[in-house]
Amino acid sequence: MAKKETKTNALRILDAAGIAYTEHSYDTEDGKLDGLSVAEKCGEDPEQVYKTLVTVGNDAEHYVFVIPVGEMLDLKACARAAGVKNVEMIPQKQLLPLTGYIHGGCSPVGMKKPFKTFFDETVVLFDRILVSAGRVGLQMEIGVEDLLRVTDGTTAPLTRL
Numbered sequence: 143m144a145k146k147e148t149k150t151n152a153l154r155i156l157d158a159a160g161i162a163y164t165e166h167s168y169d170t171e172d173g174k175l176d177g178l179s180v181a182e183k184c185g186e187d188p189e190q191v192y193k194t195l196v197t198v199g200n201d202a203e204h205y206v207f208v209i210p211v212g213e214m215l216d217l218k219a220c221a222r223a224a225g226v227k228n229v230e231m232i233p234q235k236q237l238l239p240l241t242g243y244i245h246g247g248c249s250p251v252g253m254k255k256p257f258k259t260f261f262d263e264t265v266v267l268f269d270r271i272l273v274s275a276g277r278v279g280l281q282m283e284i285g286v287e288d289l290l291r292v293t294d295g296t297t298a299p300l301t302r303l
Contacts, residue, residue, distance in 0.1 A: 151252035161292060194248045194274060199229045205220065
């Protein structure tokens with residue numbers, strides 16, 4: 143009998159809030175874990191698959207930015223959105239102790255504590271998007287309005303042209 147996977151914190155929070163989502167599992171054995179590969183493995187348009195990036199501002203506060211997997215973060219635009227002078231990516235080794243998630247499995251939902259969360263403005267083009275469900279190999283498809291509400295997220299231009 144196959145071992146039942148335990149729900150991630152992100153999925154437990156969505157369940158408790160009564161928010162509908164669809165799980166998308168993908169193979170991790172080939173080592174192709176970049177966002178574009180994940181979108182392809184899930185059979186989804188990369189423009190609708192988003193990655194979660196964690197930064198620290200010059201004010202020592204942490205900020206979460208959620209952008210399409212094929213895009214690059216524009217740190218100046220992110221700082222403007224957060225209302226600070228600058229932001230920089232946190233070192234990867236800080237991700238797990240800060241958020242409770244590992245690199246490649248960081249969800250904007252269910253971090254250890256709430257952080258100001260910003261979604262790239264393109265998110266409003268879609269009814270539903272995919273984001274990490276909190277574990278490498280698992281994405282969740284969720285309504286954009288629900289995701290914005292559960293993360294208390296706002297939208298802003300966040301990527302480089």
